[in-house]
Amino acid sequence: MSTVIQSPLDRLRAWQTEGRLAEEYPGVAPLLAELAWGEQSATDLSRAGQLLARLDPAAVLAAHPDTPVLRVAVAGHGTVGGIAPALHVELARHGFLTQLALGDFDGWVRELQEPDSPLHAEGLDLALVVLDPQTVADELPAVWRAEDLAATATAKLTQLTTLLERYLERTSSATVVLNTLPLPRALLQQLVDLRSRNEVSVAWREFNIGLLKLARTDPRIVVVDLEPLVAQGGPLNDPRMSAYAKAHLGEELLARYAREVGHLGRALRGKAKKVLVLDLDNTLWDGVLGDDGADGIAAATTFRGEAFGTFQKLARQIGSQGVLLAVSSKNDQEPVLEVLRTHPDMVLRDTDFVRINANWNPKDANLRDIAAKLNLGVDSFVFADDSTFETGLVAAGLPEVAVVRLDEEPALHVEKLLADGWFDVRELTAEDRERASLYRVESERQDLLDSSGSYEEYLEQLQVRVQVSAVGDLDLARVAQLTLRTNQFNLTTQRLQPDEVRARIDDPEHLVLSVRSGDRFGDNGVVGALFAHREGDTLHIDNLILSCRVFARGIEQATVAAVLEHARAQGVSAVTAAYRPTKKNHRVREFWPSVGFAPTGGDEAELTFRHPLEDVAAAPAHLRLDTDF
Secondary structure (H helix, E strand, O other), rough: OOOOOHHHHHHHHHHHHHHOOOOOOOHHHHHHHHHHOOHHHHHHHHHHHHHHOOOOOHHHHOOOOOOOEEEEEEOOOOOOOOHHHHHHHHHHOOOEEEEEEEEEOHHHHHHOOOOOOOHHHOOOOEEEEEOOHHHOOOOOOOOOOOOHHHHHHHHEEEEEEEEHHHHHOOOOEEEEEEOOOOOOOHHHOOOOHHHHHHHHHEEEEEEEEHHHHHHOOOOOOOOOOHHHHHHOOOOOOOOOHHHHOOOOOOHHHHHHHHHHHHHHHHHHHHOOOEEEEOOOEEEEEEEOHHHHHHHOEEOOOHHHHHHHHHHHHHHHHHHHOEEEEEEEEEEOHHHHHHHHOOOOOOOOOOOOOOOEEOOOHHHHHHHHHHHHOOOHHHHHHEEEEOOOHHHHHHHHHHOOOEEEEOOHHHHHHHHHHHHOOOOOOOOOOOHHHHHHHHHHHHHHHHHHHHHOOHHHHHHHHHHOEEEEEOOOHHHHHHHHHHHHHHOOOOOOOOOOOHHHHHHHHOOOOOEEEEEEEEEEEEEEEEEEEEEEEOOOOEEEEEEEEEEEEHHHOHHHHHHHHHHHHHHHOOOOOOEEEEEOOOOOOOHHHHHHHHOOEEEEEEOOOEEEEEEEEOOOOOOOOOOOEEEEO
């Protein structure tokens, strides 16, 4: 008797038909990942999105209360309903449940203004203002010239700027997403002289540049540039749907736009990936090292080799921006190291990687080993390999890992790795750019630990330095990033965007501190943050965060000692704190009692603690503590 294997789309349909889609929601993201790898990925994802758009978010939350939710409102010039399936499926791909509110046709101006519109809903995460070419074109006179279009575009940009300024004054939670406008050929060709067409093209691009520059004015504004999405091919719209249904952006383009929104949602929630793990044979170079030898592989000098070299350049470019590069390859270690060190074709060298696992172990085990060595969760990993067996093994054994399935065509490697923006963040910090070198230095610290007689002796020799300071402008983005991306030592898991950190800094009742550390091997940068606020004669610590790179060096104890001494000096009678358990911060459950706080109650959702300030422990003796707050 043969077993019928259902496709991912068939499984989703079965769950929906059987009324189990809400119950099975945690299994949706892996199925969507499989759909994204398929030959009919765009069509299949669109159909999956239509199923998810009919799903009741309340039913999902009733079955799975911990499901991360993104609250999204959409306003636009044209009809916006067509974007709903694409938004649902693209956010679900990253594990999010979408609570979506759609605005009225041509309602974007009113909805930006009126406090009762979906764009002003409490707790909104994303306010999508979907603009289309008719946003400008509909304002043109019946008979128009190039100068008319330039004036109309300028007036529209001024109107939009004013509306956004007022909207952002009234709301603090939402990130506003705008988009540039593609220039339709049918509009351009209405002018018969080439000079006028040139002037229209200039005015149109100046309008789009003005839109893009709005992102400079406020960190809560993001502008999606549609030009690269249009350049991928496909029509701007269906002329019949544009004329009759006022759907001025086509389904294919909206799906690509929704994918960018998915990347943004992931970045806003601190779920950007941190590590790119690469195969070697037929992934970073053409050929199989074990069979062909070092002379038989190529990443330059041949047509196929040059495509692999281009892929190596991309990996190095990504690595220069804080993404950690690692290798998992079924090869012997020494030949791999020799190739990376000496082969003339290689763009990437052994020093570009924080970990090189060349062995014959299963690749899912290798990824676990790399995660353990880096002290990171595998959910921060992206794995790229040309073998369907290896990618299938990792996808099945480690569903938290983002898997990029390459194939025998190296010219497509770049496009496939970049397709899902796994490493996208709102803003790079100085620590991001130095992250790879910081992790590589860890091997020197490990050598010191291995040669020390005890962990206490290791700490003495490490010469740890800690500075706890009030957060200034230079550290604000990094502190916000720590709240978003730190999971293990994050005591209450409060996620804060930069503007929310700024609001606390500006509030005299709040204390916002950065924690910087260094040692004999160099500066670790800003590795932690502490948030607190004062209520009467009590200081409440809202959260304490520490990067996993510097665990167990006394830095967290030194930070608390500094805050307790500060509180006592300010006449505070007691300091309170909390711990909110998550799947990843269980190791710090006993932290507050370990630094002198007594339990005061709580439940499974939150434990509370209090320190009376009668006996404040000093910072650990093996480190030097400096404070500036």
